[in-house]
Amino acid sequence: MGMTMTQKILAAHAGLPEVKAGDLIEAKLDVVLGNDVTTPVAIEVFEKAGFNKVYDKESIVIALDHYTPCKDIKSAELCVTAREFAKKQGIKHLYDVGEVGIEHALLPEKGLVGPGDCIIGADSHTCTYGALGAFSTGVGSTDMAAGMASGLNWFKVPPAIKVNLTGKFRPNVSGKDVILHLIGMIGVDGALYKSLEFTGEGVAELSMDDRFTIANMAIEAGGKNGIFPVDEKTLEYIKGRLNREPKIYEADPDAEYESVVEINLSELKPTVAMPHLPSNTKTADEVAGLPIQQVVIGSCTNGRMQDMRIAADILRGNKVADGVRCIVIPATQQIYLDCLEEGIIKDFIESGCAVSAPTCGPCLGGHMGVMADGERAVSTTNRNFIGRMGHTGSEVILASPAVAAASAIAGCIAVPK
Numbered sequence: 001m002g003m004t005m006t007q008k009i010l011a012a013h014a015g016l017p018e019v020k021a022g023d024l025i026e027a028k029l030d031v032v033l034g035n036d037v038t039t040p041v042a043i044e045v046f047e048k049a050g051f052n053k054v055y056d057k058e059s060i061v062i063a064l065d066h067y068t069p070c071k072d073i074k075s076a077e078l079c080v081t082a083r084e085f086a087k088k089q090g091i092k093h094l095y096d097v098g099e100v101g102i103e104h105a106l107l108p109e110k111g112l113v114g115p116g117d118c119i120i121g122a123d124s125h126t127c128t129y130g131a132l133g134a135f136s137t138g139v140g141s142t143d144m145a146a147g148m149a150s151g152l153n154w155f156k157v158p159p160a161i162k163v164n165l166t167g168k169f170r171p172n173v174s175g176k177d178v179i180l181h182l183i184g185m186i187g188v189d190g191a192l193y194k195s196l197e198f199t200g201e202g203v204a205e206l207s208m209d210d211r212f213t214i215a216n217m218a219i220e221a222g223g224k225n226g227i228f229p230v231d232e233k234t235l236e237y238i239k240g241r242l243n244r245e246p247k248i249y250e251a252d253p254d255a256e257y258e259s260v261v262e263i264n265l266s267e268l269k270p271t272v273a274m275p276h277l278p279s280n281t282k283t284a285d286e287v288a289g290l291p292i293q294q295v296v297i298g299s300c301t302n303g304r305m306q307d308m309r310i311a312a313d314i315l316r317g318n319k320v321a322d323g324v325r326c327i328v329i330p331a332t333q334q335i336y337l338d339c340l341e342e343g344i345i346k347d348f349i350e351s352g353c354a355v356s357a358p359t360c361g362p363c364l365g366g367h368m369g370v371m372a373d374g375e376r377a378v379s380t381t382n383r384n385f386i387g388r389m390g391h392t393g394s395e396v397i398l399a400s401p402a403v404a405a406a407s408a409i410a411g412c413i414a415v416p417k
Contacts, residue, residue: 002252004160005227006195009135009249013118021159021256029059031113032147033121035103035360036064040081041141042122046148054089055151061093061112062086063103066360068096071367101332101358104128104216104300109332114238115230116247120147125300125382127218130227131211132234133248137225158224160195161186162257165202167266172416174310175210176302176380176400179217180271182263184281192222194258197251199229202265208237209306216301217382220278270415272378273398276386284403284415294377295320295408296389297401298329298356299363302380305335307401312344314405314416320352321411327369329356353408365390378407 003011003018011019013027034042039062054060062082067075079096086094095106104125107113113129119136120126122144129136139153147153163182183190196218198211206214211228218226228234230248238246270284297303297311308330320326328348330336336358339345348355362369363381371377371390377397379389384396397413406416 001256002254004195004197004251004255004257005133005229005249006135006160006197006225007157009116009118010155010157019157021157023157024154025157026152026154027118029120029147029151029153030117031059031061031119032144033061033063033103033107033119033123033126034144035062035066035123036068036075036078036082037066038122038141038144040078042144042148043081043085045142045145049145049149051149054091054148057090058092059151060091060148061107062091063095063100063106064097065100065102065358066364067366068100068359069357099333101335102300102303102360105304105331105335108132108212109241109334111238111241111243114242114244114246115234116249120144120153124219125216127223127225128212128216128300130215130218130225131208132238133228133230135225135227138219158193158195159258160197161191162260163196163198164200164260164262165198165265166200166262167202167264168205169265170268172270172402173268174400174402175206175213177268177271178210178263178265179214180273180278180281180398181268182261183217183221183273183278185261186221188220188277188279189222191218193224196221196223196226198226202263203228204231205265207306208233209304212304213301217278220382270400270403272403272413273384275384275395275397278382278384278398284399284413287413288415290413291376292378292407292412293324293375294369294371295324295326295404296329296362296369296377296379296381297326297404298331299360299381300331301382302401303329303331303335305338307380308335308339308344311401311405312347314402315351315353315409316347318351318409320408324408324411326353326408327356327362328353329361329368330358332358362389364388378404378413380404
């Protein structure tokens with residue numbers, strides 16, 4: 001029996017000719033990632049276990065992105081712990097205030113991850129890098145500690161679901177609508193510990209930013225990882241970023257999949273996930289008119305340049321509705337700079353938005369957009385669990401940048417025109 005893309009990458013990193021779903025393997029890691037919340041816990045485990053040296057100071061990445069610029073004393077202390085450890089270990093890739101970005105936008109932008117890599121990160125949305133044809137998955141801080149020490153990690157090889165994409169997007173439909181639609185179809189546990197492997201002629205319709213968005217939210221369907229084939233768009237993206245030859249793997253024609261899901265992009269409409277699960281999906285027109293108090297445009301899911309342009313095109317020349325706070329967060333310093341150079345920051349500010357330095361901030365109810373009891377937000381983030389963005393009596397509606405921007409102007413959920 002042939003292997004899927006994910007299985008081929010894991011086999012290669014385990015030094016095995018082949019693997020199959022359910023196998024337990026030990027695989028070599030190309031990158032180990034942590035942030036300001038998870039790295040200090042990993043450091044404590046690392047030191048308690050008696051380790052005194054990381055396996056490769058070039059392959060560990062620490063991005064201080066969740067509560068930074070630090071919102072309080074505790075977050076400042078966490079960052080001090082991470083900074084001191086990085087200095088002591090000589091870790092090259094420490095990204096701090098002024099050069100940090102939201103980790104899952106930053107690593108691809110910096111060329112730290114690429115096709116064929118095996119990556120773990122102490123953050124559940126590490127699955128983002130599957131957009132590049134890599135195997136990447138989130139782990140706990142204990143696994144991060146072991147990975148930093150040994151450069152190895154145990155995996156159970158996941159079975160796979162093939163997601164076959166066909167057709168072309170309608171106007172104002174994007175990758176966020178694809179993944180929300182898929183999660184609505186299969187549920188938040190529909191891909192539990194499975195690989196979501198995206199394929200079909202519709203893949204060519206997706207920009208790289210669309211693919212990052214889709215892979216990012218594979219975990220919201222329970223997925224171990226999400227992965228895309230490497231094509232011309234992938235190779236163009238990594239050109240000038242990745243300083244090594246990419247390792248390209250393709251699924252075998254006889255690869256085994258547990259199931260196949262068909263999605264025709266031409267049939268998709270702007271889609272939202274209502275409280276309090278990413279699977280509680282509706283088309284935007286079904287719930288249009290529902291009042292909101294806040295809009296967040298950013299995050300590791302939708303804070304990239306395409307997202308900023310889409311939002312700015314809708315907001316330009318319009319005003320955010322009275323009683324609505326619209327917070328825009330470019331995902332990296334480079335994206336912020338590109339927005340400045342294109343005049344997009346000016347568009348946001350003139351429309352009445354608040355523009356933040358790169359941070360995860362409001363996505364996890366950290367800062368820069370925490371909500372009070374009874375408030376409701378439309379957000380381009382990835383989770384809308386109870387209390388996710390503040391008070392347990394607040395609500396989060398997940399949406400694309402187009403829907404979020406249109407809603408900010410309307411003061412309620414709105415279909416972009």
